[in-house]
Amino acid sequence: MSDSSAPADQVFLRRHNLAMVLRDLRDAGPRSRARIAADTGLNKATVSSLIAELAELGLVRDGVVERGGGVGRPGQTVEIDGRICGLGAEVNVDYVAVLVLDLRGEEVSYVRTPLDVPRLGVDSTLDELAAVIAAAVDDAAARGHDVAGITVGIPGMVETAPGVLRHAPNVGWREVRIADELAARLAGPAAIIRVDNDANLSALAEYTMGTSAGTLDLVYVTGETGVGGGVISDGVLLRGTEGYGGEIGHMPIGDPAHRCGCGKLGCWETSVGLAALLREVADPDDPVTDPSVDLEVRLAEIRRRAALGDGRTLRGIEAVGTGLGLGAAILVNLFNPRVIVLGGYFAELGEFFLPVMETELDKRVVAPARGGCRIELSSLGFTAACRGGAHVALDAVFTDPAAVGTAAADPVPTPIPGGMA
Amino acid sequence: MSDSSAPADQVFLRRHNLAMVLRDLRDAGPRSRARIAADTGLNKATVSSLIAELAELGLVRDGVVERGGGVGRPGQTVEIDGRICGLGAEVNVDYVAVLVLDLRGEEVSYVRTPLDVPRLGVDSTLDELAAVIAAAVDDAAARGHDVAGITVGIPGMVETAPGVLRHAPNVGWREVRIADELAARLAGPAAIIRVDNDANLSALAEYTMGTSAGTLDLVYVTGETGVGGGVISDGVLLRGTEGYGGEIGHMPIGDPAHRCGCGKLGCWETSVGLAALLREVADPDDPVTDPSVDLEVRLAEIRRRAALGDGRTLRGIEAVGTGLGLGAAILVNLFNPRVIVLGGYFAELGEFFLPVMETELDKRVVAPARGGCRIELSSLGFTAACRGGAHVALDAVFTDPAAVGTAAADPVPTPIPGGMA
Numbered sequence: 094m095s096d097s098s099a100p101a102d103q104v105f106l107r108r109h110n111l112a113m114v115l116r117d118l119r120d121a122g123p124r125s126r127a128r129i130a131a132d133t134g135l136n137k138a139t140v141s142s143l144i145a146e147l148a149e150l151g152l153v154r155d156g157v158v159e160r161g162g163g164v165g166r167p168g169q170t171v172e173i174d175g176r177i178c179g180l181g182a183e184v185n186v187d188y189v190a191v192l193v194l195d196l197r198g199e200e201v202s203y204v205r206t207p208l209d210v211p212r213l214g215v216d217s218t219l220d221e222l223a224a225v226i227a228a229a230v231d232d233a234a235a236r237g238h239d240v241a242g243i244t245v246g247i248p249g250m251v252e253t254a255p256g257v258l259r260h261a262p263n264v265g266w267r268e269v270r271i272a273d274e275l276a277a278r279l280a281g282p283a284a285i286i287r288v289d290n291d292a293n294l295s296a297l298a299e300y301t302m303g304t305s306a307g308t309l310d311l312v313y314v315t316g317e318t319g320v321g322g323g324v325i326s327d328g329v330l331l332r333g334t335e336g337y338g339g340e341i342g343h344m345p346i347g348d349p350a351h352r353c354g355c356g357k358l359g360c361w362e363t364s365v366g367l368a369a370l371l372r373e374v375a376d377p378d379d380p381v382t383d384p385s386v387d388l389e390v391r392l393a394e395i396r397r398r399a400a401l402g403d404g405r406t407l408r409g410i411e412a413v414g415t416g417l418g419l420g421a422a423i424l425v426n427l428f429n430p431r432v433i434v435l436g437g438y439f440a441e442l443g444e445f446f447l448p449v450m451e452t453e454l455d456k457r458v459v460a461p462a463r464g465g466c467r468i469e470l471s472s473l474g475f476t477a478a479c480r481g482g483a484h485v486a487l488d489a490v491f492t493d494p495a496a497v498g499t500a501a502a503d504p505v506p507t508p509i510p511g512g513m514a
Numbered sequence: 515m516s517d518s519s520a521p522a523d524q525v526f527l528r529r530h531n532l533a534m535v536l537r538d539l540r541d542a543g544p545r546s547r548a549r550i551a552a553d554t555g556l557n558k559a560t561v562s563s564l565i566a567e568l569a570e571l572g573l574v575r576d577g578v579v580e581r582g583g584g585v586g587r588p589g590q591t592v593e594i595d596g597r598i599c600g601l602g603a604e605v606n607v608d609y610v611a612v613l614v615l616d617l618r619g620e621e622v623s624y625v626r627t628p629l630d631v632p633r634l635g636v637d638s639t640l641d642e643l644a645a646v647i648a649a650a651v652d653d654a655a656a657r658g659h660d661v662a663g664i665t666v667g668i669p670g671m672v673e674t675a676p677g678v679l680r681h682a683p684n685v686g687w688r689e690v691r692i693a694d695e696l697a698a699r700l701a702g703p704a705a706i707i708r709v710d711n712d713a714n715l716s717a718l719a720e721y722t723m724g725t726s727a728g729t730l731d732l733v734y735v736t737g738e739t740g741v742g743g744g745v746i747s748d749g750v751l752l753r754g755t756e757g758y759g760g761e762i763g764h765m766p767i768g769d770p771a772h773r774c775g776c777g778k779l780g781c782w783e784t785s786v787g788l789a790a791l792l793r794e795v796a797d798p799d800d801p802v803t804d805p806s807v808d809l810e811v812r813l814a815e816i817r818r819r820a821a822l823g824d825g826r827t828l829r830g831i832e833a834v835g836t837g838l839g840l841g842a843a844i845l846v847n848l849f850n851p852r853v854i855v856l857g858g859y860f861a862e863l864g865e866f867f868l869p870v871m872e873t874e875l876d877k878r879v880v881a882p883a884r885g886g887c888r889i890e891l892s893s894l895g896f897t898a899a900c901r902g903g904a905h906v907a908l909d910a911v912f913t914d915p916a917a918v919g920t921a922a923a924d925p926v927p928t929p930i931p932g933g934m935a
Contacts, residue, residue, distance in 0.1 A: 250881055259882055310755040324848075326754075331747050333850020334731040335886045338747075340847040343880035345840060346767060355880050419766055426761040427745075427848060429754020459764035459776050460671055461680055465756045 107143075110135060111494045114143045115152060118173050119198075119491060123156040125168030144171055151176045151239070152196065152494055173197050177490060177497060178238045180284070181482025182226055183246045183291055186210055186263050186318040187384065189222045191229045192479035193240065196487055198302065201233055203476060207387070211265045219271070223278035230284075241497050242284050242486030245271055246291035246478035248319050250337045256288035259337075262354035263319040287485060291315075292339060293330055294481030295436055295473070296323025300330075301484050304472045305432045312424050314341065315436035315477070319354065320362035320420075324428055342366070344420055364416040367438055373409030374398075389475075392441040399445050407445075414446040418453020421468070425454060429464045436471040443470035528564075531556060532915045535564045536573060539594050540619075540912060544577040546589030565592055572597045572660070573617065573915055594618050598911060598918060599659045601705070602903025603647055604667045604712055607631055607684050607739040608805065610643045612650045613900035614661065617908055619723065622654055624897060628808070632686045640692070644699035651705075662918050663705050663907030666692055667712035667899035669740050671758045677709035680758075683775035684740040708906060712736075713760060714751055715902030716857055716894070717744025721751075722905050725893045726853045733845050735762065736857035736898070740775065741783035741841075745849055763787070767840055785837040788859055794830030795819075810896075813862040820866050828866075835867040839874020842889070846875060850885045857892040864891035 110133075117132045118124070124132075130140045147153040156172035175195035183190045189208050193201040206225055210218050222245075230240045249261025256272025271288045279286075296313035305311055311325040322341030324331040331338045342362035343355055351363035363369060371382045374395055381391045398406040421433055435443050447468060454463050473480055490497050531554075538553045539545070547565060551558045568574040577593035596616035604611045610629050614622040627646055631639050643666075651661045670682025677693025693707045700707075717734035726732060732746040743762030745752040752759045763783035764776055772784035784790060792803045795816055802812045819827040842854055856864050868889060875884050894901055911918050 260880075262880070322848075326747055326752050326759075327750065329748065329750075331752075331849070333747075333885065334852040335850060335881065337881035337885045338848065338850040340850075340880050343847050343878075344844050345878050346844075357878065357880070360880075423765045423767075423844065424848075426764050427743075427759065427845075428752070429756055429759040429761075431755040457764075457766050457778065459681075459683070459761050459778070459781075460756065460758035464754065464758045 108493055108495050110139065111143055111147060112492055114140065115147060115173070115494050116491050118153060118171065123170045123172035125159055125170050127168060129171070147494060148174075150494060150497055152490070152497065175199060176238055177241045177487075178233055179483040179486030179488075179490070180226065180229060180233075180240045180243045181246065181294065181479035181484070181486065182222060182243060183294075183478040183482070184210060184218060184222060184264065185248055185291065185478075187388070189218065189225055190476070190479050191222075191225050192476055192483055193229055193233050193238070194480065194483035194487060195238060196490060198487075201236070201238055202229055203479070204229060205475070209384075211263075215266055215269050215274075219274050219278060223275055226275075227279060240284050240486075242287065242489055243275075244287040244289060244294065244482030244485045245275065246289055246294040246482050247271065248291045248317070248321055250340070251288050251290050253287065253289055253332075253336050256286060258288065260355075262356070265354075285486075285489070287482075289482070289485065290321070290323070290336075290339070291478040292321030292323040293332070294323070294479075294485065295321075295471075295477035296325055296339075296434075296481070297330060297484055298473055298477045298481035299323075299434045299436075299471060300325045300328075302473070302480060303434060303477075305434060305469055308431050310428065310430045311432050311434060312428055312430040313434045313436060313471075313477075314417075314421070314424070314439065315471075316366060316439040317437045318367050320366050321437075322424070324430075326428065341420065341424065344423060346419055346423070347416070361416070361420045365413050365420065369416075370395075370409060370413050370438070370442075373412050374406045375409075388438070389441070392438055396442060396445075399442070410442060410445045411449050414449030415453055417446055418450040419457065421450055422454050422457030425458045425460070425464055425466050429460065430466055433466060433468045434471050435468065436473070436477050437475065440470040440474065529914055529916050531560065532564055532568060533913055535561065536568060536594070536915050537912050539574060539592065540617075544591045544593035546580055546591050548589060550592070568915060569595075571915060571918055573911070573918065596620060597659055598662045598908075599654055600904040600907030600909075600911070601647065601650060601654075601661045601664045602667065602715065602900035602905070602907065603643060603664060604715075604899040604903065605631060605639060605643060605685065606669055606712065606899075608809070610639065610646055611897070611900050612643075612646050613897055613904055614650055614654050614659070615901065615904035615908060616659060617911060619908075622657070622659055623650055624900070625650060626896070630805075632684070636687055636690050636695075640695050640699060644696055647696070648700060661705050661907075663708065663910055664696075665708040665710060665715065665903030665906045666696065667710055667715040667903050668692065669712045669738070669742055671761070672709050672711050674708065674710055674753075674757050677707060679709065681776075683777070686775075706907075706910070708903075710903070710906065711742070711744070711757075711760070712899040713742030713744040714753070715744070715900075715906065716742075716892075716898035717746055717760075717855075717902070718751060718905055719894055719898045719902035720744075720855045720857075720892065721746045721749075723894070723901060724855060724898075726855060726890055729852050731849065731851045732853050732855060733849055733851040734855045734857055734892075734898075735838075735842070735845070735860065736892075737787060737860040738858045739788050741787050742858075743845070745851075747849065762841065762845065765841060765844060767844070768837070782837070782841045786834050786841065790837075791816075791830060791834050791859070791863075794833050795827045796830075809859070810862070813859055817863060817866075820863070831863060831866045832870050835870030836874055838867055839871040840878065842871055843875050843878030846879045846881070846885055846887050850881065851887055854887060854889045855892050856889065857894070857898050858896065861891040861895065 154174040156170035175197045190205040192203045250259040258269045272286045313323040320342035322339040344361040347359045347364035349359035353360035575595040577591035596618045611626040671680040679690045692709045734744040741763035743760040765782040768780045768785035770780035774781035
């Protein structure tokens, strides 16, 4: 009954229907045009025409021929083509990482490069990141993939619209135009570059492909040098008015004697971040505190000591776990999530943190039975932010498949050698 | 193109269009059928038929005749009829209150009855509340109004679907089937009864009719005996997985020496709730601590002393304001709201709290310029929860106008004398 006969509406409707068909294939799996018509309520001629357009865009392809249970003639199925990819990148305190996912959700590549980011500074780090991204794009291209979009996660406060990092306390960056800086280092009609807070991207990854995928109220809490948070509330990422929501690491509930990377005293992350754990469990000359040793190796050593019952290690973990529980109780009181997913080093030592945290939650949460909240360890490990970034890039394709046409024509951002200097 | 020709879809479409027309009149004001057609994209014959149905339901009526700027013939305008009303009720520690708003958003009546709720207990309080509601409904009926829905706000954790209060620490209630209990006390085919957390309803009231109405990211913080919170995130009330979101009063950031109404030690409300203020500013025999004196009178006296520069009063307000700022900083770090609206007694003494809170926020918030957050004093005063409740009842009418037909046939819940005993 609404006046949708104007040409502009027809274009809108066509794009909407393209997206609907593509998402049906993602969510329901390979199927015949007849079943897509049944799923979506579109008529079969329209579905055929939409499939043809999606195939031309390189987003779907013919699948197996279905020979059903005797009813009707065998049907040619359609499936999502994995050619188009999304790339997620992450800059953290001591590494940069890049992960490529194809449109089917399958991992194409993952590279993590140790890097002393605070020491290297903005320009050299972005040079290095551009080189890693370009290598991943080239590698994907060599295997027949096109990267349609790039999302960079940063442990700091990001204004997503222009892709500007306002402040990343623990890497010491302020006011960096990440998207522009990176675009300048990647030549050609590059893929769209988005920038976001790393914990927000990790929360999206947990919500779309983690163990608790689909849980509408989910809080992600990651421990590295800093402590980051991402909040999914009723299925939507909570961003806040300027995109700075979820800054859980700076809740003023830590020991006021410790100064945080942000310059303030007593932030939560000074009590439960990686530095706090290392301070508790080891002397300064203990190899587990040596930043030149890979973090996962050091965490494995701490886990080994805890499993052996080492007193100092267990006391340290208990102290950090109590602090974790205190902050988690605030998160439960405020967000009433179904699940808190622990990421970063919290997940690596999670089996030891869990009982202490749960005791603390029982003491501190006001809702009956912790408001139905469980604590879970992330299965995505240190790849969560990259995965979330790749997901965001792919999500743009599922939202407007026709837009991929432009990028797909020449989607490969090739590096400018000069830009790497 | 979608298959919307099935009978079920026609019914759905009709209801959807009825709602669209009614909301157009609410948001854009009285107007001709032709302008409604232009606003909504519906054709004029459809609009006329929808208007006829809305008029029959008692939701719209003829307004003035427009004699426009020379173009076209003069048009009969349509406007919202104020006959249908929503009723918001509130149970708090020391009062029950009822407020009736008509469909045009105008206040029909407001009654606040002092009551020692923790002492009276569940049954007597609900008897009293039912009597106040019935009186308000009768009063509205005498003036030609029909109450289509009732929403009860309670300072506690509410499961909204069946309308059950799980726990209200400061009134001492647990597991009360408020909706059923109230329905049993109100005879006849009563209006729909909903139950919700009082601060959630207040947040909705601020979002829809407060000074910062329409601000998409808004946190409401109210101080009474308890401290309650309601969070609007990107225009949606944050409820959490079981409806217990926004329990800000029980953040463990208070003095661990004080036991909270919830039984735990060191909850935020033990540092900034009304009891904390009174403890700081007055001796136990000071009349401002006397619960039998109206709260607004006592707050006026405290305000007077502060304005006169009384040392103990100012120090007390500063101590509470610092605690308020500490908790507010957590809310800003987590939700990144555009505005924090202070309600309850916080608003009454707000002019004295603001500078201390702002200093604290500047010290504690990690986002630049407090993430763009301002603090505002509620202009709705102690009526906020009732207003929010009435809004929720009316919102149901704007969402599905046709459903009012049933209630409008006999919407008046008349009291059963026996139920009042």
